[in-house]
Amino acid sequence: MTLPLVTAVVPTRNRRELTLRFLERMAAQTYPALRIVVVDSQSSDGTVAAICQRHPQVTVVAAGDRDFWAGATNRGVRRALAAGTDYVLTINDDAVVSEDYVERMVALAQRHDCGILGSRIDLLAEPGRIWALGTRTDWGTDRFLRLAHHDDLASQLDPALTAAEVLEAEAMPGNGVLICQEVFRRVGLYDARWLPHYHADSEWVMRAVRQGIDARVTPGVVVLNDFGDEQKLLPLGSLRGLLFTFFHPKSHLYLPAVAAILWRHCPPAQRWLTLRALAGRFLRMKR
Numbered sequence: 001m002t003l004p005l006v007t008a009v010v011p012t013r014n015r016r017e018l019t020l021r022f023l024e025r026m027a028a029q030t031y032p033a034l035r036i037v038v039v040d041s042q043s044s045d046g047t048v049a050a051i052c053q054r055h056p057q058v059t060v061v062a063a064g065d066r067d068f069w070a071g072a073t074n075r076g077v078r079r080a081l082a083a084g085t086d087y088v089l090t091i092n093d094d095a096v097v098s099e100d101y102v103e104r105m106v107a108l109a110q111r112h113d114c115g116i117l118g119s120r121i122d123l124l125a126e127p128g129r130i131w132a133l134g135t136r137t138d139w140g141t142d143r144f145l146r147l148a149h150h151d152d153l154a155s156q157l158d159p160a161l162t163a164a165e166v167l168e169a170e171a172m173p174g175n176g177v178l179i180c181q182e183v184f185r186r187v188g189l190y191d192a193r194w195l196p197h198y199h200a201d202s203e204w205v206m207r208a209v210r211q212g213i214d215a216r217v218t219p220g221v222v223v224l225n226d227f228g229d230e231q232k233l234l235p236l237g238s239l240r241g242l243l244f245t246f247f248h249p250k251s252h253l254y255l256p257a258v259a260a261i262l263w264r265h266c267p268p269a270q271r272w273l274t275l276r277a278l279a280g281r282f283l284r285m286k287r
Contacts, residue, residue, distance in 0.1 A: 003033040004086035009076030012093040013041040019093045031102040039072040070192035070200035092175045094226035105178045115183040118217040119176030124224040134169030134217040139270035142281035166216040174201030176223035194260040196249040
């Protein structure tokens, strides 16, 4: 029996050691039908040279300074689809996974006929503390995209939830998501124009769900996320900082991205409440 081909798409920029750590983990995977595409956005720290020397089997695709996450990921997805992959695995360069990670994800996706299957994401610094188990919408509030079970301990989750192999999801972060190639052909790529960095992953899943594609997450297969809250801190103490917060693509409060999600996905009856809640949050931040 021929195994489905999986292509992991990994954007990176100037994170040589993290990328090499990730590639070492992927080289040890028990799933043999696996290819890796690293999309490098003009790294100046020797990332590409190190990959070519230590992992010559890895494909490196060049991206530009303005590609950010969505644009870089799209480049990798296009390469993977053109090469005839069956699944694309979107995953971050700082992720840490077990040796059987890909094997288990493919088995679950096939057993449950998942077009989109996301991993549980735990904190690398504290395995067992959940960073996200999918994303849920909470319209009418100032945080309408919420990481599901964020900061919960896996050991304290409802036993019925942890016993389930897969769970329904409204959206999900793009770190550790296995996607059938047919879903990209139906839905298209990530919206690099309006959501160049943050939220492009969740918005893409929301688009897929609106087209009748089921999105699932698994509580049993874990990606460890090398993340700290300081990575999302925003420079609010100056006019320049405020401009970055609302108008720089690498801010999670980038207004064009927020507006795109509201316009496309918020129920019309909830838009005013959501806008009012967001405005209140922004005003509090400026004080």
